Amino acid sequence: MTKKRLAILVGIIALLGIGYVIINGNKLLPPAENKSTLANQNDDLFEKIIAKASSINLLDVSESGATGTAWLAVYEGKTYHRVIAKNMPTLPGTDFYEGWLVKDPVPSGFVSSGKMSYDPTTQEARLDYVIDGDMSDHNLIVITSEPDDNNPAPSKHIIEARFPDSTNLVLPSDTISKAGSYEDYSQTKIALAASGDVVLFFHAPWCPTCRALNSDIEKNLGSIPATVTILKTDYDTETSLKQKYGVTTQHTLVQVNQDGALIKKWSGSSKLTNLLAEL
Incomplete structure (x- = not known):
C-alpha cells in the first residue's frame, strides 16, 4: 500500500458530506523520503518546520471515535507533513493505517504519505513525511485503514479534513534560522x-x-x-x-x-x- 504511484482512474470515498470524490491518479509524483531514515540534522530541521507549519483537526468519518491533527508546510522546495491520530481502533491481522495527500477541490492526483506507526496500547497512530516538490495543492488530508492485499487504491476512510484554500502552506525561506x-x-x-x-x-x-x-x-x-x-x-x-x-x-x-x-x-x-x- 505504501509508495503508491497510481496510473489509473480510481474512485475513493471521501465522505465529506457531499458524496464521492473521484480522483484521477495519472500524475506521476516525486519519490518520498521516509523521515525515519533522514540524518539527525534533517530531523532537527523537520521539527522546526513542523513547529511553523499550518495545522488542522482531522474529523471522524467512520463513526469510530477517532480524532487527529495534521500539519503541512512547504519549505525550500520540499513538502513536510505530520499526522498524529488518537483513539484509532486496533485493526485485525496485518491491516494498517495509511496517510494520503489528496489534490482538492478539483481532484487530479493523490499520493500516499506512508504507513503509520501504531501503538495498540494508546491507540495512537502517527506519521512524519517529507517529499520533494510543492504539494500545497494536495491539501486534503485523509487517513485510511488498509488491508494488506497489495491493492494500490485507498481503502476505508477513518479521519480526514481539508485545509482551507486561504491557508498559505508555503513558508518563506527566512522562516527557519539556518544551522551549520x-x-x-x-x-x-x-x-x-x-x-x-x-x-x-x-x-x-x-x-x-x-x-x-x-x-x-x-x-x-x-x-x-x-x-x-x-x-x-x-x-x-x-x-x-x-x-x-x-x-x-x-x-x-x-x-x-x-x-x-x-x-x-x-x-x-x-x-x-x-x-x-x-x-
Whole structure:
C-alpha cells in the first residue's frame, strides 16, 4: 500500500458530506523520503518546520471515535507533513493505517504519505513525511485503514479534513534560522571555509572522548552556527591528512582555510560549546 504511484482512474470515498470524490491518479509524483531514515540534522530541521507549519483537526468519518491533527508546510522546495491520530481502533491481522495527500477541490492526483506507526496500547497512530516538490495543492488530508492485499487504491476512510484554500502552506525561506553542519569528511567540503569556519574532527570509534564529543554534537546540531562546518574525519584511515596537519593522537581538531591550510589545531574539546569557543 505504501509508495503508491497510481496510473489509473480510481474512485475513493471521501465522505465529506457531499458524496464521492473521484480522483484521477495519472500524475506521476516525486519519490518520498521516509523521515525515519533522514540524518539527525534533517530531523532537527523537520521539527522546526513542523513547529511553523499550518495545522488542522482531522474529523471522524467512520463513526469510530477517532480524532487527529495534521500539519503541512512547504519549505525550500520540499513538502513536510505530520499526522498524529488518537483513539484509532486496533485493526485485525496485518491491516494498517495509511496517510494520503489528496489534490482538492478539483481532484487530479493523490499520493500516499506512508504507513503509520501504531501503538495498540494508546491507540495512537502517527506519521512524519517529507517529499520533494510543492504539494500545497494536495491539501486534503485523509487517513485510511488498509488491508494488506497489495491493492494500490485507498481503502476505508477513518479521519480526514481539508485545509482551507486561504491557508498559505508555503513558508518563506527566512522562516527557519539556518544551522551549520556536521558531516563526514570530504575534500570538496574544505571550500566552505571561503565563507565560514571548517573544522576537521579526527575521530576514532574506539576512543571514549571522541564518542562523547560526537554524541554531544549530534544532540545539538541546531546549535551549530550557520557559518560552521564540522567534518568528522576517520583517525584510523586518513593517514595523509594526519601527516599533513601533524596529528598524532585521536580527538584532535584542526581548523583550515579554503585551501586546506592549517589555521589552528587543538584537542580536548569535550562538548560542542567548547569546540565553538576555539573558533
